[in-house]
Amino acid sequence: MTPSSPPLSPIHPDPYAPEAPGSPGLKPKWTSSAKDAVTGALGGGRVRAAVGYGVVNEVYWPSSGEPQVRDLTFIVKTAGGWVDVKRDCTYTLTPCKTGPLIGVMHVHADDPAFKLRLEIMPSIENDSLLINYSLEGGGTLYALLAPHLADSGADNTAWVQGGMLYATRGDAALAMSCSGGYGGMSAGFVGVSDGWQDFAQHGQMTWQYARAEGGNVALMGELKSASGTLALAFARHAAGAAIHARGSLQRPYAQQRAEFLENWRHWTGRLQLPAGSDEERDRARLSAQVIRVHEGSDFSGAIIASLSVPFGQAHSDLGGYHLVWPRDMVEAATGLLAVGQPNDTLRSLNYLLAAQSPDGHWPQNLYPNGEPFWSGDQLDETAFVLLLMGKLREEGLDSAFRQEALEWAARRAAGYIARHGPLSQEDRWEENSGVTAYTLGIMIAALVAAVPWLEPEQADYALALADDWNARLEGWCYVTGDDAPLAEKYGVPGYYIRIAPQAGQNPGRQTVEIGNTGGLTVQAGGLVSLDFGYLVRVGLRRADDPRIRDTLKVVDGELRYDSPVGPLYYRYQHDGYGNTADGGPYLGQGIGRPWPLLAGERAHLALLAGESPDAYIGAMLHSSGPGGLFPEQVWDAPPIRAFQPGKPAGSAMPLVWAHAEYLKLLWAREHGQAYEALAAVKERYLEGGPPPKIRFWRTDSLSFELPAGLSLWIEDTRPFTLSFGFGAAAVWEGVQECEAQAGVFGLWRVEFLAQELSGHSALNFTRRYGDDWEGKDHRVKLGD
Secondary structure (H helix, E strand, O other): OOOOOOOOOOOOOOOOOOOOOOOOOEEEEEEOOOOEEEEEEEOOOOOEEEOOEEEEEEEOOOOOOOOEEEEEEEEEEEEEEEEHHHHOEEEEEEEOOOOOOOOOEEEEEEEEEEEEOOOOEOOOOOOOOEEEEEEEEEOEEEEEEEEHHHOOOEEEEEEEEEEEEEEOOOOEEEEEEEEEOEEEEEEEEEEOOOHHHHHHHHHOOOOOOEEEEOOOEEEEEEEOOOOOEEEEEOOOOOHHHHHHHHHHHHOOHHHHHHHHHHHHHHHHHHHOOOOHHHHHHHHHHHHHHHHOOOOOOOOOOEEEEOOOOOOOHHHHOOOOOOEEHHHHHHHHHHHHHOOOOHHHHHHHHHHHHHHHHOOOOOOOOOOOOOOOOOOOHHHHHHHHHHHHHHHHHHOOOOOHOOOOHHOOOOOOOHHHHHHHHHOOOOOOOOOOOEEEEEEHHHHHHHHHHHHHHHOHHHHHHHHHHHHHHHHHHHHHHHEEEEHOOOHHOOOOOEEEEEOOOOOOOHHHEEEEEEEEOOOEEHHHHHHOOOHHOOOOOOOOOOOOOHHHHHHHHHHHHHHEEEEEEEEEOOOOOOOOOOOOOOOOOOOOOOOOOHHHHHHHHHHHHHOOOOOOOHHHHHHHHHHHOOOOOOOOOOHHHHOOOOOEEEOEOOOOOOHHHHHHHHHHHHHHHHOOOOOOOOOOHHHHHHOOOOOOOOEEEOOOOOEEEEOOOOOOEEEEEEEEEEEEEOOOOOOOOOEEEEOOOEHHHOOEEEOOOHHHHOOOEEEEEEEEEEEEEEEOOEEEEOOO
16 A cells, blocks of 8 residues: 555444443453554654554554553534444545654544544644544534543543543542533433433433542543544543643644654655565555554653454453563564664663563563563573674674673573573463474574673583574474374475474374364374474575475475465464454454465575565555454355455554565565574584584473484473483493583573483483482483
């Protein structure tokens, strides 16, 4: 979409819309999921806003992770009755024709009796959202506001005072003022005494309640003038919110609009967009802006996953995607770096360094203020931060930080990976524990990336561990023969699987429980995904590696969806995260739908193999919503309600990760290489680096055979005594005991040098922790 594009075709109301805003059936917490457009100011103002289904459906303040409003919509009283703009009107959404793609949001809502024109724009100076409105054709306009302060519809208090509408909950307050003044004003309880209920019962505004104390509340104001400006403002106290609201209306709207757009022009003017068609470059510009909008002003550098809640119109979730996922955030920050915005990327790394946990890892997700939300541990998220640090170092940008700060972060993060890998408590889809080519590959690259900041002994250990994991990766993640039930179907000898619960022998025979399905279990050998592609992206395997090519054959056969907009991909077989069969929202079980993000990942593998990625790029472009935003998932069945094949399916939109993927994809097409790959990683693993010298034996990464010439380190995170002997399992020869020695990164180990093991057929051992034996014997067959 270009700034001069004609208006988009009409979009009909939310297919998931519950009973109308004033109905008694509403839950106290209600949040719309997909957004058609998002916006934020580049300045002191800390408000972010989203438009969906023709209305303002969430407003965020003071950070991008804190929604304060369920929606702000309008009712029009006409000569023939009344119209709920959200539910009863078609609308068009157009970008600003005189500025950047993100900026002032234009919404045109149409009805036979009137035309409503809205311009929606955050203030660059005040903590307020400005809505410039114009009602054409007659009638009276009413603004209907549903506060959900502090991200909750419960225990809000609303009132009318001094010609202004107010609400408060805890330490958050809002005020809404109008340049033309209000006629009637009312504060009511949703479903009982709110403005929508008044119209539903009486066909007009008859109630003018002064206060609604402690509940799910709604505010209504009759707009005296057919055109004017609303200011919806926020502060910690009502008086402060009023200051912001009044301050936003005291300056001419046109002047504020010009300043707002100029700030965005200045920012987009610094972008270094990759080569491409006008459509591709416009979407790249929009994608960069989408990422920038998701960085709030209250906590500099913090980029949330989305200004939305997946399927949030159907359930209550205080987190949603209004959270920082370190993985998504690094992807976003790297995307901005790829299009020439290093300062934005440096802010994000600065935030991540400050948010690192004392033990070295990053939380699964966290509010922008640093408070963790979920408690899972995803090792790729810790590894991704090291990759970002390495990328900035290779770009010569690490001097923006004190080297002591980078050393402190890198040593803790590398130590955490060393202690907890190669298994991750959760994979990147947050559904299973185990070992995946994706997470393991990123951890290997991260250990190499960390080396410049490690002490010499730590650096040697990190490289030795990375070499060992890299050599063992196929043994844990690649299946052949009887372990590969899909091999014969696609005429390949083997392929990478999605996940193995254990890092052990015969990974394909392990059992995987599929999330969001009510307990479905399958053999790991029959489960594939595009996750393995990051082995190429980070520089561990070549795109023409036969194992990569063969896995692509299987993935294309199992997961590709040839939609009307082009090839898109599912996450994995049997996925249960997505709409139900009849199009209903996901509420714990569903059917996984295609992800445009994954078309980008498939495109990367195509171009790195010397093929054209354009079909996949086109699929990404045309799977977007009406405002050009990339959705999390698209519909893949015959049309139903508002869902069309290949178009957004009602889950999260925009997905910031997808916009970052798109930016890096265009860069990769222009330069013929992946943006993520570090030179140090490629030099070590693609250009004949040293072979592994040490095999690291751990309880969660057992080694049953040791190739000749390798040393063996038996490790644990706590002290132990090793009792060992050589030869047959039944009769240990030369039984001895050895105390584990403290090593780097908080690990304890017993070392067997390669020459000590030479001449023996097997090593047998068990461990004692204090006075307690572990209760099992272990055996490692020694190579010739």
